[in-house]
Amino acid sequence: MDTATHEVFNQPTPLVDYNLFETNRPLRDVLRFNAPQLQLAPLEHLGGLLGSAEMQAHARLANTNPPVLHTHDRFGRRIDEVEFHPSYHALMKAAVGAGLHGAPWSGQSASPHAQRAAGFMLFTELEPSILCPISMSYAVTPALRGNAAIFADWGPRLASLWYDPQLRHWRDKPGLTMGMGMTEKQGGSDVRANTTRAVRAGGDAWGERYELTGHKWFFSAPMCDAFLVLAQAPAGLSCFFLPRVLEDGSRNAIRIQRLKDKLGNKANASSEVEFHGASAWLVGEEGRGVPQILEMGTMTRLDCALGTSGLMRQALSLALHHTHQRQAFGKLLAAQPLMKNVLADLALESEAATALAVRLARAFDRPQDPHERLMARVLTPVAKFWICKRGSHLAQEAMECLGGNGYVEEGGEGVMARIYREMPLNSIWEGAGNIMALDLLRATRKGDAVAALAQELTPARGSHAALDRLADALPARIEAMATEVEARRLAQDLALAVQASLLVQTAPPAVSDAFCASRLGGDWGHAFGTLGAGADFDAIIARARPQ
Known part of the structure; x- marks a missing residue:
């Protein structure tokens, strides 16, 4: 006698064994x-x-x-x-x-x-x-x-392509990794409030050696071979190189107090540590720790934008894969008009994030070009702020496309839940939204940032009236920005203008027109899935599918 209570059908296959690059x-x-x-x-x-x-x-x-x-x-x-x-x-x-x-x-x-x-x-x-x-x-x-x-x-x-997880002297390893330790419990982003002290303790082939005493509240990836950390030296806040293993093979006095229990980012170890006279060597000039950390922060902020863009793409891919197999009310979810609107809207957001993040990376490839140097300075806080802010909203809507299956932490569907828990991290790490907005204000006051932004938007001029209006208004808004209170709005609008300009140059008209009409022209609501009826939903979705 057959005791089965049901047959499993109308469930999508896993999104697996496909090429992430060729299908993007x-x-x-x-x-x-x-x-x-x-x-x-x-x-x-x-x-x-x-x-x-x-x-x-x-x-x-x-x-x-x-x-x-x-x-x-x-x-x-x-x-x-x-x-x-x-x-x-x-x-x-x-x-x-x-x-x-x-x-x-x-x-x-x-x-x-x-x-x-x-x-x-x-x-x-x-x-x-x-x-x-x-x-x-x-x-x-x-x-x-x-x-x-x-x-x-x-x-x-x-720079080696060898990964060696063993804790041993650097000369005995074919490849090395490094971490950072900047923030302390009393200061957070205000690193000038750090209390860790560095005392000179002689010199060697690496220069002046110091002994560090203090703590770090967020000490990421504590199993790395060495770290760059901030500490107060006699001349002020300074940057130091802190290895795990010392020249004699002994372990440096870095005491891991505990690992952080985080919302997401579970595979990575983030820790709290104490330094008990740990040996460290000065990097750069004593008292110049803040400029050193800002240089590193620029690179990690780029990665925040890149990482969130990648997560957006995967969330979108899962939503598209699911809705093109799952049926409801007599036809595929992806064929339902409202679902088409949602999927197309998510696809626009994902592609715009990708365009802005890679554009920022291009600026780092051309440091000798004055325009690209200015773009790296201005677009880093813009991309970090806006892309990372949009990530969590996109992940929530993409999860809803999968219904209850998207909320479970099991099997292939559990990827969506993992993405959702991961999304807020890049917005917080390396400077939350307010820090990015303030950094943008500093960037717009250096060099000829206004002219550089105008040059950046010029190739897309005349393609859409809404983009032209925003591009016309931005210079005066930047020059008149006398207070911090609207800095977030400026970061948002700069991001949208540059994204629109890039999409005009890299994407089909179906994508760029819908983006400009919705994000810049006001033909949009306050949630995903509120594009105007004139959008070419089928073309936008077909371009985005991980086929």
Whole structure:
């Protein structure tokens, strides 16, 4: 007798074993626009790897088996080690092997930052949280040039494609990673309030050695080989190089107090630490720690925009994949008029984020170009602010496309819940919204930022009346900005103007027209799925599908 109570049908297949790069037409188009000489074969290979069932399993296991802190061994000796699931190391090996941590500094690509940006976004679609040490290694490497001796020793290994998770002396490792320790419990983003003290303790081949005593409230990726940290030296707040293992093979006096229990970002270890006379070496000039950290922050803020764009793309892909298989009320969800509006609206947001994030990466590829230097300075806070703000809204709406299946933490559908928990992080990390808005105000007051923005928008002039109106109004608004109170609105409008301009140049008219009409022209509501009836929903959705 058959005791089955039901037959499983009308459930979508998992989105697995597909190439993340080859199926991402918006990303391919913005790369063609920003880096036309770029060789795409490495990204095609990476896209195939990251879309595989094997790598998706590693992403799931690394998150369901979070890191564990061991402060002491069984004999009572202090060890301060973090244990990770093997899947974490498999993911790290893949990210390092793709050069996402240091390849731009090796000078082997015509557009190294754009290429690395595309790879970073693709990897974020698979698993974002392990990219914390990858991002920090990318950001700190150029700052290490402030200590030539350390850079000579560590630079080549920081750009190496070998991942070595063992805790041992740097000379015994083929590849290295680095982290950061900036914020303290009393200061947060106000790093000038730091109380950790640095006392001179002699010198060696790396220069003046200091002993650090104090704490860090957020010490990301504590298993890295070394860190750049801020501490108060005799001349003021300064930047220091802090290795885990010292020259004699002993462990530095870095005491991991606990790991943070976070909303998301589960595979990554974020910690609280104390320094008990830890050995560190000065990077840059004593008393110049803030300029050093700002240089690193620019790089990690780029990664926040890239990471959120990648998460947006994956959330959109899951929503599109689900709704093109699931039926309701007699036809596919994706064929329902209201669902078409939602999906098309999400696709516009995702493509606009991708266009702005890769455009920012292009600016880092051309540091000798005055216009690109200004764009890097202005667009970094703009992209970090706006893309990261939009991420959580998009993830919630994409989750709703899957209904209850999107809310569960199980199997393939659990990816959407993981994305939703991850989304707020990039908005908070490396400076929350207000910090970005204030940084934008500083950026607009340096150089000829107004003229640079006008030049940036010129190629799209005449394409849409709403974009022309916004472009006409921005210079006066920037020059008249005498108070901070409207800085967030300025960041928003600059982001929308640049996104619209980029879409005009890189996307089909169906995409750019709908974006301008909705985001700039007012033909839009206050939630996703409120595009005007004149939008070409089918064309927008077809372009976005991960086919």
